Amino acid sequence: MTDRVPASGTVHWVGAGLSTGSGLAALCGTAGRVLLWHRTADRAADALARRGLTGRAEPRALTPDALAAALEPGDVVVSMLPAGRHTGLLAACVRAGAHFACSSYVSPDLLAHTDAARAAGLTVLTETGLDPGIDHLFAHSLIGRARARIGARTPASYRLTSYCGGLPAVPGDFRYRFSWSPLGVLNALRTPARYLHDGTETTAGRPWEATRPLVLDGETFEAYPNRDSIPFLARYGLPAAWTPHTFVRGTLRPAGWRTAWEPVFAELTEGDDERIAALARKLAAAYPATKADLDRVVLSVRLEVDAGEGRAWTGAYLLDLTGDAEESAMARCVSRALALGVRHILDDSLPPGLHRAAETPQRADRWLAELVDDGMDFTLTLGQ
Numbered sequence: 001m002t003d004r005v006p007a008s009g010t011v012h013w014v015g016a017g018l019s020t021g022s023g024l025a026a027l028c029g030t031a032g033r034v035l036l037w038h039r040t041a042d043r044a045a046d047a048l049a050r051r052g053l054t055g056r057a058e059p060r061a062l063t064p065d066a067l068a069a070a071l072e073p074g075d076v077v078v079s080m081l082p083a084g085r086h087t088g089l090l091a092a093c094v095r096a097g098a099h100f101a102c103s104s105y106v107s108p109d110l111l112a113h114t115d116a117a118r119a120a121g122l123t124v125l126t127e128t129g130l131d132p133g134i135d136h137l138f139a140h141s142l143i144g145r146a147r148a149r150i151g152a153r154t155p156a157s158y159r160l161t162s163y164c165g166g167l168p169a170v171p172g173d174f175r176y177r178f179s180w181s182p183l184g185v186l187n188a189l190r191t192p193a194r195y196l197h198d199g200t201e202t203t204a205g206r207p208w209e210a211t212r213p214l215v216l217d218g219e220t221f222e223a224y225p226n227r228d229s230i231p232f233l234a235r236y237g238l239p240a241a242w243t244p245h246t247f248v249r250g251t252l253r254p255a256g257w258r259t260a261w262e263p264v265f266a267e268l269t270e271g272d273d274e275r276i277a278a279l280a281r282k283l284a285a286a287y288p289a290t291k292a293d294l295d296r297v298v299l300s301v302r303l304e305v306d307a308g309e310g311r312a313w314t315g316a317y318l319l320d321l322t323g324d325a326e327e328s329a330m331a332r333c334v335s336r337a338l339a340l341g342v343r344h345i346l347d348d349s350l351p352p353g354l355h356r357a358a359e360t361p362q363r364a365d366r367w368l369a370e371l372v373d374d375g376m377d378f379t380l381t382l383g384q
Contacts, residue, residue, distance in 0.1 A: 005097050005121040007346045008074030012037060012098075014062060014089065015080030016047035018179060019103070019129070021327045023335025026374065028056040030343055035070065037062040064088065073097035076345050078338065079104075082181075086110050094120055099345050103129025103338050105227075106356070118353035127356040128341035129334040131164035131299060134371070135249070136357040137364040138162070138301035138317035138378075139236055144361020145382070146305045149313045152239040156307040159245050160236075162300070163214060163223045165252030166330050169294035169322045174287050175257040177295055179330045183280035190268055190276070193225035195248040201230065207250075208265055211258050216300050216318060222257050225250040235356070242305065252298050296322045297329040299378075319378035336374055340367060 009032030013024055016038045028034050034057040038044035044059030060066065067089075071077070075098040079089045083104040090113045093100045099122050106126050117124045127133055139162060150156055168177035178185065193207040204210040207224045214223040229249045238244070258265075267279050289295075302316040323329040341357065344350050358364040368378075 003121050004123070004348060004352050005074050005099070007076065007099065007348055008072055009033060009346060010072065010075045011035070011342060011346075012067065012070070012075060012077045013057070013080065014067070014077060016044065017080055018328065019331050019334040020047070020080055021331030021335035022051075023332075023337070023339030024057070025051060025053055026336065026339045027342060028053055031076075031346060034058070035060050037067060064092070068092050068096065071096035071098045075099070076101060076342055078102070078342055083107060087113060090114075090117065090124065093117070093122065097122065099123045099125075101125040101128065101338060101342050101345060103127070103133055103334050105132055106354070111354070114354040121352045123345050123350045123352055124354045125341045125345060125350065126354065128338050130297065130330065130337060131162075133337045133357050134319065134333060135162050135164055135299055135301055136359075137368050137371075138299070138319075139232075139303070140358065140361050140364035141368060141380075142301065142303040142315045142317065143236055143238060144365070145315055146303055146313050147239060147361070150242075150305050150307050150311065153241050154307050154311075156239075156242045156305050156311075157245045158238070158242050158306070159302075159304045160238075160247050161302050162249045163221075163252045164250075164299040165221070165297070167252070167254055167296045167298060169296045171254040171256070173260060175254045175260040176287070177293055178284065178287060178289050179295055179328070181280075182284045183277055186264070186268060186276050186280050186283075188226060189265075191227065193227060193229070193250070195225045195229040195250075196233075196244050196246055197248070199243070199245050206265070206269070208258060208261070211253075213255070214252070214300070216298065217320070220255045221298070222253045222255055223250055224253075235359075237360075252300070291325065294323045294325075295328045295330055296320070297333050299333075314383045316381045317378055318381070319376075321377065333376070336371065336376060340370055340374065 011031040011034045014037045036044045036057045037060045041059045041061040077100050079086050079102040087109040090100045094116050166179040193204045211222050211224040214221045225248045299319040305313045321329040358367045
């Protein structure tokens, strides 16, 4: 096994956008040195001041050359930039001998650099935010509990659903609050969703058309599948003796969202890339996210296992968090989960190569316990 480059204790947090929250402050208390890279040094300093971190992290102006010159072996680069820019940062890390972390899904371009990172003794931590991230922890934890109760060799059928939504704390007529790029939101809806339903692999070419009601803690939401759920059947390590009946990872919206968005769906159906981009700009102007509009994050992961003859197990995690004047719920969830993962790079507990959050039930339970210690609230419900 390749020797791991020891962590130096220095963290380079790259970008200070909507998802940069109290996780950055947590790292300022645990890392030996933190640098915040933003468009200009003044903007980085302003971002630190808004978070009460002046003097605890160093502001820097972000250019590829400046970041590359500052990297030392064992440093950790945390990318809060759009997913398309992760690959360039990871390539710079490999050249400098630095570790890398982000909250995004693993893209093919990013994956192409992970072999070189592993060979260089570097850790690449991905999918360690809210969704993806905390949802993975919930799923692994539930699967471990069900395996212990039912038995990995016992034939059974199961249903696993994982739904997450960034919502307005008080839904208006539009039933949505943009917590990331409006164009990204629209393009996600244009991407077909693949999942399992009633034991059959299903593809929703227009994900919103698969919307269904979902009741959580007495409140009704609307839920629809997104992206490709199928690869996670293998990644979650469910027992081979268990047969999937339902397996879907998707998105939550407030009740009434599908009706409110009918004009948007019509344009998504008929419009080309140029028209969709224009629509994104129009929606961003019509529904801006302001400090007065608090957000809410709801994440529900549920596993039901039925082994027949009265042997059944059910478990569910629910995270329901509302933002406040100091920090949005989205920033809190994403940045604290990512900061937790970075701490495990700093303590040299993650070996070289690619990682997605915590990928075993045991590690997931440890990370969840640490999130609780960091002030993250969620509930676990177990039943027969």
